Amino acid sequence: MHLLDRLLQPSVTIRFSFLFVALILMLAVPVFLPPGLVSISWPTLFTLLALAALATVAQERRTLMIGIALAAPSILLSWIQLIIGPAEPLIAGRIFGVLFLLYLAGTLLRHILRTTQVTTEALFAVASVYLLFALIWAMAYGITETLDPQAFSVPRGGEEPGWMSGETGKSDGHLTYFSFVTLTTLGYGDIAPASDLARLLAMMEATLGQLFLVIIVARLVGIHATQQRS
DSSP: OOHHHHHHOOOTTTHHHHHHHHHHHHHHHHHHSOHHHHHHHHHHHHHHHHHHHHHHHTTSHHHHHHHHHHHHHHHHHHHHHHHHOOHHHHHHHHHHHHHHHHHHHHHHHHHHHHOOSOOHHHHHHHHHHHHHHHHHHHHHHHHHHHHOTTSEEOOOGGGSOGGGOOTTSOOHHHHHHHHHHHHTTOOOSSSEEOSHHHHHHHHHHHHHHHHHHHHHHHHHHHHHHHHHHO
């Protein structure tokens, strides 16, 4: 076995928990950082997430190669954005990021639907997909807001420190927060979609979040009941 295979193929019994931890870190760490470090945290945490994700899909060489092809441009462009800050790499990087995370979510869903036992790692896989949906839509909202600065009605970021700050009031923190509120259908109303595309994305996310919980949870309950009878 090649060295790359050894590095990117952790035990099946722990690979989904690694991904779940990486997702939690990416979503939670920026909240506790001082304002000056928030922008630096994004490429760092996304790189960590990508490595954990690649380890997750590394059981098959084909899925690993596709994952690398989608993750590499997003990682590279996120670091370019940090260094030189042009708008074009930001949009392109997020597009590749959305494609990579969609591919990852699809790979995890395939594993979940094929599983015949409810294990701790299967539950980590389900939780990871749910968090991935929120992150995917947050990045999609970011693309939408970059193309149309009036796509969302949000609080002024200049009045809030840290993660939720932003010169235009439309920071990654706001959009991530809005994504989770929409996915879980909490609907606080403090941030609202103001364009047709933003509203369409919000409707799709809210619907997907409910369908995912109903379908996947029902399947896991059915598998668990079968295990108990056996």
